[in-house]
Amino acid sequence: MEKLKIAGGYPLKGSIRVxxxxxxxxxxxxxxxxxDSPVTIEGLPEISDxxxxxxxxxxxxGKVSFSNNEMMVDPSGMISMPLPNGRVKKLRASYYLMGxxxxxxxxxxxxxxxxxxxxxxxxxxxxxxxxxxxxxxxNEQGAIYLRADELRGAKIYLDVVSVGATINIMxxxxxxxxxxxxxxxxKEPEIIDVATLLTNMGAKxxxxxTDIIRIDGVESLHGCRHTIIPDRIEAGTFxxxxxxxxxxxxxxxxxxxxxxxxxxxxxxxxxxxxxxxDQIFVSxxxxxxxxxxxxxxxxxxxxxxxxPFTSLLTxxxxxxxxTDTIYGARFKxxxxxxxxxxxxxxxxxxAIISGAVQLQGAKVKASDLRxxxxxxxxxxxxxxxxxxxxxxxxxxxYSNLEEKLTGLGATIWREKMTEEEVEQLKxx
Ligand code: EPU
Numbered sequence: 051m052e053k054l055k056i057a058g059g060y061p062l063k064g065s066i067r068v069x070x071x072x073x074x075x076x077x078x079x080x081x082x083x084x085x086d087s088p089v090t091i092e093g094l095p096e097i098s099d100x101x102x103x104x105x106x107x108x109x110x111x112g113k114v115s116f117s118n119n120e121m122m123v124d125p126s127g128m129i130s131m132p133l134p135n136g137r138v139k140k141l142r143a144s145y146y147l148m149g150x151x152x153x154x155x156x157x158x159x160x161x162x163x164x165x166x167x168x169x170x171x172x173x174x175x176x177x178x179x180x181x182x183x184x185x186x187x188x189n190e191q192g193a194i195y196l197r198a199d200e201l202r203g204a205k206i207y208l209d210v211v212s213v214g215a216t217i218n219i220m221x222x223x224x225x226x227x228x229x230x231x232x233x234x235x236x237k238e239p240e241i242i243d244v245a246t247l248l249t250n251m252g253a254k255x256x257x258x259x260t261d262i263i264r265i266d267g268v269e270s271l272h273g274c275r276h277t278i279i280p281d282r283i284e285a286g287t288f289x290x291x292x293x294x295x296x297x298x299x300x301x302x303x304x305x306x307x308x309x310x311x312x313x314x315x316x317x318x319x320x321x322x323x324x325x326x327x328d329q330i331f332v333s334x335x336x337x338x339x340x341x342x343x344x345x346x347x348x349x350x351x352x353x354x355x356x357x358p359f360t361s362l363l364t365x366x367x368x369x370x371x372x373t374d375t376i377y378g379a380r381f382k383x384x385x386x387x388x389x390x391x392x393x394x395x396x397x398x399x400x401a402i403i404s405g406a407v408q409l410q411g412a413k414v415k416a417s418d419l420r421x422x423x424x425x426x427x428x429x430x431x432x433x434x435x436x437x438x439x440x441x442x443x444x445x446x447x448y449s450n451l452e453e454k455l456t457g458l459g460a461t462i463w464r465e466k467m468t469e470e471e472v473e474q475l476k477x478x
Pocket of ligand 1: 073074076142143171174177213214375376377419420
């Protein structure tokens with residue numbers, strides 16, 4: 051097991067490049083199952099979620115190669131192999147195998163998904179969608195079994211605006227008979243990216259990116275080449291980092307429109323943000339003002355940036371309220387930030403941050419992916435040395451993080467943990 055060590059307090063400068071979007075990648079890779087000839091996806095991030103999905107496609111008979119961020123999947127030899135346990139439990143997005151396998155084979159058996167522990171994360175809206183398309187679903191010993199004689203298009207109203215349910219229903223519906231209409235669909239850019247891949251494969255989809263998506267099922271889908279969108283959450287993490295510990299940072303390979311809610315909040319705090327075509331320049335103002343944020347579905351402030359933003363707020367003057375309306379319990383990073391001298395209390399779905407304080411280096415543990423990002427930012431802001439454990443979470447979603455940060459002048463490195471440290475971590 052490894053830990054990250056960060057010597058904080060040094061201003062960072064230069065440019066940093068954003069990788070392909072994790073939350074698109076984890077849907078695009080399963081989507082390749084739906085084709086009958088090879089699909090190539092360019093620009094994938096080098097993260098463990100991508101590696102796990104590659105292994106899962108191979109487990110069901112796919113031929114997969116992955117190098118230089120490009121994945122080629124030949125799905126022609128795939129079979130409807132049950133995947134009840136093992137690797138599927140390692141990531142939340144393994145639920146996309148349900149939609150994709152149901153779409154292609156009319157059957158699937160998938161272990162209940164794992165992923166970050168952010169409080170309850172039901173998949174009832176996915177199931178509701180699959181059932182509306184004609185699937186029979188049972189839940190046996192921690193796995194979901196889906197089976198349909200045929201899939202027929204249906205009108206599906208989502209009771210909760212869900213990224214995962216919107217994409218999963220799209221995956222199952224593209225090869226169903228007739229028209230599917232998803233109402234109250236999520237509008238995140240990753241949904242448009244998946245719809246673009248499916249359309250290039252021959253699917254007929256209209257309205258992705260709006261709250262009504264219409265899908266006319268087709269008999270078969272073919273291979274194609276697709277370039278993934280940049281990761282707006284990684285880009286947002288770097289923008290926050292630039293405001294927290296930067297001295298002028300250019301973030302490259304971004305779609306600035308995807309980050310408007312964050313840009314608005316940073317400007318409100320007094321941060322200088324300049325957007326170009328595919329890059330954003332961020333430099334902190336002389337004084338940072340506390341601002342409140344409330345997470346919402348896209349295009350609102352993303353829940354995935356709430357935790358990193360909280361680290362930044364410790365440096366702002368005044369009191370700020372961070373409310374997460376998507377995941378009301380996404381506050382496991384707060385105790386760790388407190389260890390670093392932050393003054394934060396949690397009340398219900400909100401964290402109240404009083405600043406400004408100077409963070410101090412400490413030994414902290416990442417409990418989930420974005421908590422990890424929050425702690426790395428805090429470590430770079432802090433005086434002294436910070437040690438971050440729980441790197442398996444960070445490695446799920448941030449590609450080559452230390453190399454990228456070292457490029458900005460950060461002093462950050464990985465070290466092997468001693469046996470004693472591993473024992474302590476297990477018992478904590
Ligand atoms: N929800 C339900 N029922 C469902 C599905 C969702 O009640 O059937 C609820 C959830 O509990 C949550 C809300 O609806 O309160 C939104 O959940 P959504 O389905 O949109 O989340 P998700 O698809 O499981 C994706 C990202 C998350 C991100 C959320 C919200 C992936 C693989 N994950 O999750 O990303 O936080 O959307 O934007 O795309 C991350 O990247 O760190 C991460 C956790």
